[in-house]
Amino acid sequence: MKVAYVTADDTVSRHDDERETALAAWLGAGIEGAPVNWRDPRADWSEFDAVVVRSAWDYIERRDEFVAWAHRVERVTRLFNPAAVLEWNTDKTYLRALGVPTVPTFWPEPGAGLPEWDEYVVKPAVSAGARDTTRTADRDAAAAHVARLLDEGRTVMVQPYLPSVELEGELSLLYFGGRFSHAVRRHPMLSGVEATAENRATLRDPDDDQFALAERVLAAVPPDLLYARVDLVRMPDGEPVLMEVELTEPYLFLRDELAAPDLFAEALAEALKAG
Ligand SMILES: Nc1ncnc2c1ncn2[C@@H]1O[C@H](COP(=O)(O)OP(=O)(O)O)[C@@H](O)[C@H]1O
Ligand SMILES: [Mg+2]
Structure with missing residues (x-):
């Protein structure tokens, strides 16, 4: 089996420090992975049994091009996650209709005043x-x-700034093929303190209420996902809420949990078998 590990150009994807970890695990599952820049005009996606979106982190500046690319790829081979999922997930307006508790969000129209919040x-x-x-x-x-x-x-x-991101931290739960793999506590991004290699992420067992919310989120999103990352924070009263569910190109924290790369590879092997 030959699978494309989708990257961006090197200025962006050099920050992907879990690529080799993933490719080694794939190989262990009999899958030959090849890094390919999604914008490489010479890429022939039909050569691959599947195409897996990974460090395509430059899609932000060209979302329309990315979504069109995804649909094009899906016409010639299997794409993970599916193009419709990527299209849906790359615009956080999906949070409005998910039916699960999310970070309280005000969606301003031009000229609208903002609510009174501390931060x-x-x-x-x-x-x-x-x-x-x-x-x-x-x-x-x-x-x-x-x-x-x-x-x-x-x-x-x-949104109101939620101080819990600096205390308990944001919790990311990783799922492969719908199965829970591991969870990490993340360094707060807007704290003004740069993350270090040590504190960027710490392995952590989710609490029951966090598990319960993550399961609700997964039940609310499209099925048959190769990978999913559910990012949760707590409100000041302790209630867990969804920050975002990352189904597009999440960093998977594969190097933070020994068993994670193999779970990822097994999920991919199963998805390929399912055809
Ligand atoms: N309402 C908030 N309160 C506190 N921190 C926030 C809030 N929104 C975002 N952040 C911080 O900014 C980061 C990025 O925000 P997020 O909504 O996840 O967007 P993205 O990861 O797509 O850029 C979060 O991981 C968190 O550290
Ligand atoms: Mg995020």
């Missing part, structure tokens, strides 16, 4: 890695960032 997070609905995302206690500054993003024709999300 704001303003982010575009199409983003990753906290790109174009700001945190501020100044309502005017938040409104100015909202106006700037709206001017660019983007959908904007405004």
Whole structure:
């Protein structure tokens, strides 16, 4: 079996430090993985038994091109996750209709005033890695960032800053082929403190209420996913809520849990067998 491990160009994908880990595990499951830049014009996707989106992290600036690429690939081979899932998941407006508790979000229209909150997070609905995302206690500054993003024709999300990301932390639960693999506590991205190799992620057992919410999230998203990452935070009263469910190109924290790479590879092997 030959499978494309989808990357971006090297300036972006050199930050993918779990590629070799994944490819080694795939090989152990009889799958020959080849890194390919999704924008490589010479790539012949029909050569592969499947195409797995991984460090395609530059899609943010060209989402339409990425979604069109995904649908094109799917006409000639199997794509993970499926194109319709990628299309749906790359715009966080999906959070509005998921039917699970999420981080409270105000969706501003041009000219709308902002709610009174202690501290704001303003982010575009199409983003990753906290790109174009700001945190501020100044309502005017938040409104100015909202106006700037709206001017660019983007959908904007405004949320209260949740201090729990700096205390308990954001919890990411990883699933392969629908089965739970592991979970990590993540370093807060808007804390002003850069993550180090040591504190970027710490393996952690989810609490029962976090497991329960993650299962609800998975029940609410499309089935047959090769990989899924459910990112949870707690509200000030302790209630777990969804920050996002990453079905597009999540970093999988494969190097943080010994068994994870093999679970990923097994899920891929099973998906290939299912044809
Ligand atoms: N409302 C919030 N309160 C506290 N931290 C936040 C909030 N929203 C985002 N963050 C921080 O910013 C990071 C990126 O935000 P997220 O919504 O996950 O978008 P993306 O990962 O797609 O850029 C989160 O992982 C978290 O560290
Ligand atoms: Mg995120």
